[in-house]
Amino acid sequence: MRVPQFDLTNQTERIQAEIHVAIENVMDHRQFILGPEIEALEKDLSDYCGARHAVGVSSGTDALLLALMALNISPGDEVITTPFTFFATAGVIVRLGARPVFVDIEPESFNLDVAKVEDVITEKTKAIIPVHLFGRCVSMEPLLKIAKENNIHIVEDDAQAIGARTDQGLAGAIGDAGCYSFFPTKNLGAFGDAGMVVTQDEILFNRLKKLRVHGSTEKYVYEEVGGNFRLDTLQAAVLQVKLKYLEEWTRKRMAHAHTYDSLFNNSVISDDNVAPPEIPGNNHVFHQYVIRARDRDSLRVHLKEKEISTGVYYPLPLHLQPCFQSYGYNKGDFPESETACDEVLALPMFPEITTEAQEYVVQTIRGFYS
Numbered sequence: 001m002r003v004p005q006f007d008l009t010n011q012t013e014r015i016q017a018e019i020h021v022a023i024e025n026v027m028d029h030r031q032f033i034l035g036p037e038i039e040a041l042e043k044d045l046s047d048y049c050g051a052r053h054a055v056g057v058s059s060g061t062d063a064l065l066l067a068l069m070a071l072n073i074s075p076g077d078e079v080i081t082t083p084f085t086f087f088a089t090a091g092v093i094v095r096l097g098a099r100p101v102f103v104d105i106e107p108e109s110f111n112l113d114v115a116k117v118e119d120v121i122t123e124k125t126k127a128i129i130p131v132h133l134f135g136r137c138v139s140m141e142p143l144l145k146i147a148k149e150n151n152i153h154i155v156e157d158d159a160q161a162i163g164a165r166t167d168q169g170l171a172g173a174i175g176d177a178g179c180y181s182f183f184p185t186k187n188l189g190a191f192g193d194a195g196m197v198v199t200q201d202e203i204l205f206n207r208l209k210k211l212r213v214h215g216s217t218e219k220y221v222y223e224e225v226g227g228n229f230r231l232d233t234l235q236a237a238v239l240q241v242k243l244k245y246l247e248e249w250t251r252k253r254m255a256h257a258h259t260y261d262s263l264f265n266n267s268v269i270s271d272d273n274v275a276p277p278e279i280p281g282n283n284h285v286f287h288q289y290v291i292r293a294r295d296r297d298s299l300r301v302h303l304k305e306k307e308i309s310t311g312v313y314y315p316l317p318l319h320l321q322p323c324f325q326s327y328g329y330n331k332g333d334f335p336e337s338e339t340a341c342d343e344v345l346a347l348p349m350f351p352e353i354t355t356e357a358q359e360y361v362v363q364t365i366r367g368f369y370s
């Protein structure tokens, strides 16, 4: 049996007719730039996640960049985040001339260890970017308290966590801004690059809208320097269709995670070999189902030989990336993140995966260790 890590075939076939209609509508009205589908999607998405405002943008990376720009993050500022995330989370901080300040992760959740955040706050700290990694939420309540006491902004990186429920409400609607990615493999994926910033704050919303179009409110008059961060009308049309199915797809992901859990619990793999994720509560939308595995790289080769694709998110923590060397971090600074990089393995996960495929994956993992 061949098991891909991720597969859009069934999903795309099922909604093809609806998507065709949506795309043809755009071809008919030809408002390819900031067409009516953008505002419609912004409304649908802000309703969905319980935020007052939403601004469609060109990618998840640009969502983060635009949010930080709108919050005036500038050279000399410090922004706290996790070293165990996709590159973009820290890349955008550096692009604005600010300094990324890393905090290690909690080993159980792979998320920023909120208890360690206060230790690194200085007068220069302007923002924290919690990343709801793999679809599992950061504990927002203590983080909000710290942010409030220290007058620091929170920009949520929700790229992997659309629809996830935190202790304070849906991911994205809690911080000053929430940033979504609709990269095709994310839980809600476009047919190309796309993203969204949501916020409860009207002033920030207006600033985001202005900076999305080069800093202009009146045509050819620029009050400040923004960029071209617009979402394509065609992508908005596709996403409007797909958003209607998101809840169903999320429920399926959660059910598949449950199946993996039972399969691992009932198998003879000892805890020394494989640790499936520990998930209290319902705060996880399983963008990825990630285990820790002894001898991870050999296991991965073995699975590949058995036609099972897996992923490693992420093999190198951000504090050890060559481009961030000048910040003076060293190996050993964030041991939990470094260990996670050596051990994590993302198993096949997508709404349409079958139970037989999941059984085959767990059996094959068991076969490797026995």
Ligand SMILES: *Cc1c(COP(=O)(O)O)cnc(C)c1O
Pocket: 059, 060, 061, 062, 085, 086, 088, 089, 131, 157, 159, 160, 181, 182, 183, 193, 194, 195
């Ligand atoms: C995918 C992702 C991004 C970037 O989104 P793009 O749409 O690819 O630019 C940022 N942060 C995290 C955690 C991601 O997974």
